[in-house]
Amino acid sequence: MSVLKNRSTLRWLVPMAAAVTVVGGGAAIGTFAANAEPALPPRSAAQLLVDLQTARLDGLSGTVVQRADLGLPPLAGLAGGDAALLTGTHTLRVWYSGPDRQRVALLDTLGERDVIRSGRDVWTWDSKANTATHRTLPESTGRAAEGALPVTPKDAAEQALAAVDPSTLVTTGRSATVAGRDAYELVLTPRDEASLVHQVRIAIDATEHVPLRFEVLADGADRPAFEVAFTQVDYRRPDADQFTFNPPPGVKVSEETADRPGSKAGPHRKDGKPGAQRPGAEDAGLRTVGTGWTTVLVARTGAADVARTPAGDAAKPGPADGPGAAQALDLLNGLPKVSGDWGSGRLFAGKLFSVLLTDDGRVLAGLVTPERLYEAARG
16 A cells, blocks of 8 residues: 555644643653664655655554653543553554554553454454444445554654645655664654744655654754654564454453444434534634644634633533543643733643633644744734
8 A cells, every 4th residue: 555645634743633632641751772874875855755655565563662752741540542642652563454454452561452453344452441342334434543643653654744845844864773674764844933843753664665763853852752663563464363353251342333432323414424523513613723834723612611710710620520620620720821912811832732722712722832822812
């Protein structure tokens, strides 16, 4: 398959989008160990881009390590699912045998969580909870979880390369050895100084032209804020058994539809097409401001979502909201108060992104400086 098959119009990296609604815990990280630079024939940035676009991957298996230090507040208990990958260090095993046979296993000390796709069948399994879910995808479908956080260097590279436009300087870096493979390095540098991203570095297998390592460096930092890399890779097609899931004895199995998790009959959107209509989507006022690396995502939340006291603090949660809501509101009330000719609110400034929550019920986020958010808020 083409490594760049999905060339969406995504203009910012995944950590920003997820951080609008998720808070997790950070951990200090270092860079992946690097060996001496291999001697490789020179290749230009344009040639490396062509290599990525024309590469074909029939099969792959390997071990991936992902590390994130985004400067998020230490409330890891609020994160779950894909959001857990925004914090700390994680080890995953991946298998790929074409676009309809894929498997990812997230390993930890207490067990593992797997997502397995075989044709239209998608299984998720949590060994710790001793549960599994099964759903059948529609006949015409692409990836099993479009829009999910990247779990391999290829996933991350596809989303970053979608931002390559005149706002990006594309150059080559130093050659490297990653997972025992010689690799070239492609470097993406935002031209706009309002972007908090200093560089995106993609190590590309010199022979197979597959991304082996993906790093995002924040402005002013010499260590990646987000990195994902193979530590071991095998390009042979995995055995078919890797994509067959038989629930172990005692596992509780749930059936889901592809339209809406946990529903027996999938809903339809107001336009008549299959899929769930997100509650309040028409009233949310979701839009973007700007282009390229300095795009700002703007959303208007409902009054019930950002109920506030006269002092400008988030209202206390009720008994039905649970401890997670109390933690989230404590976090919001602990953010610095800011104000200007755009209004007033609270600001979270991370290493790669900033989030502004205004008192009039808007959320603005981007891989940008707070000043760029204030400009968007004025508009």
